[in-house]
Amino acid sequence: MMPEQPSSLRMPSFFHGTRSTVHQKARKEGARCGEQYLKDGSFPPPRQMLEVPPGEVVLVHEVTDFQHERPAWRLYMVSDVMGGLYEALDWQNVFPVRDAYEAFCRESAWGALYFVVSPTGPVSAQRTALRLQAMLRFWDPLQSARYLFKTLDAVLTLEELIKASCDWAMDAWCPASDASTHMRVEMAANRMARATxxxxxxxxxxxxxxxxxxxxxxxxxxxxxxxxxxxxxxxxxxxxxxxxxxxxxxxxxxxxxxxxxxxxxxx
Structure with missing residues (x-):
């Protein structure tokens, strides 16, 4: 049985703060992940998780982060964690490490959303299915926040964010449907997972x-x-x-x- 999910989105504390602070904390977290990965091939859980107050805005794309000195939730800076991780490993075997870190992140609401909205690497049908299915597992807590994606001042609900970032997947794999966004994403992910x-x-x-x-x-x-x-x-x-x-x-x-x-x- 899966543990009961919190009703609100929770994120690692190192994603909150000014842009320079988050950058430093994210790189440090990447180095910590790299140190453990070198020891046993695993990644440590974040040391501190914080609840994102319901309705608070999370920045999911760098283009909307123009107020660098304003404390904010900066989810897009997962890329800085990954940069610190690769640096700790001296940029050796980057692709297997990237895949392993993504799989680790997909077990959390924040990580699942990041890899759906900001996909890295080849977006194969199988990989996309895993990303979408992970995000859908955390749909309820992810709905509690609001998001800034690629348009300044356009604060989005989760459904609006997924429409803006994953419309290609729904159009390709679940076309001409009047179902809800959640249902279309679920159908698209299931079809990708078993696609010939x-x-x-x-x-x-x-x-x-x-x-x-x-x-x-x-x-x-x-x-x-x-x-x-x-x-x-x-x-x-x-x-x-x-x-x-x-x-x-x-x-x-x-x-x-x-x-x-x-x-x-x-x-």
Whole structure:
């Protein structure tokens, strides 16, 4: 049986303060994590957890952090913890350490939300499913806070934050649904978790028109925009390359469009 969850979001104390203070505390926490990881391959729990008062704002993206001297909850600075961790390990075996730290963080509400809103590394279908499912487990306490994402002064509810950050996942994996955001994310995550390669291709093809709206300077736009061309290229990708785009993340698909366009220029 899972332990009963608190009704409010709780976060490590090192994420609260001025920007410079949080930066210092986060890097120190990363060094502490690195020290334990070198000993036994695990990570220590935060020394102090604090309750985020209901309705208080959490900064989840650096672009909205323009008042550096104002004490605030700065969740986006998980990246500083990871930087301190990598530095403590002398930047050795970064990718396995990144994966292990993410798995550790997904067991907490704050960590699960960070890796959904600010995904790092290839956003494969399997990885995205794990992130979304972890976040959904903490839906109730996460609802107690409010969030600043990419738009100044636009304070968001959890549902609004997930719509703003994960609309690509819902559109690709749970299209044309009038269900609630929670239900759409849950259905999308479940479909990603059991997706075959063909399932991923269909999700990618649904998302390609969206990715194309962000593409600039393509020399062969008509070719790379053709679904038949896209399907042919996707079916020839090796397993590792396909996994990289299998989640149908807009950013990953945009990268692939530019790659195909460049290949056409050399043919």
């Amino acid at each position: 390669r063909e399932d991923s291709i269909e999700a990618i093809l649904r998302q390609m028109p969206r990715a194309l709206t962000f593409a600039r300077g393509l020399k062969h736009r008509d070719v790379v925009a053709d679904p038949a061309f896209q399907r042919q290229r996707l079916t020839t990708l090796d397993p590792v390359s396909f996994e990289h785009v299998s989640g149908a993340s807009t950013a990953d698909l945009l990268e692939k469009l530019y790659e195909w366009d460049k290949q056409l220029q050399t043919q």
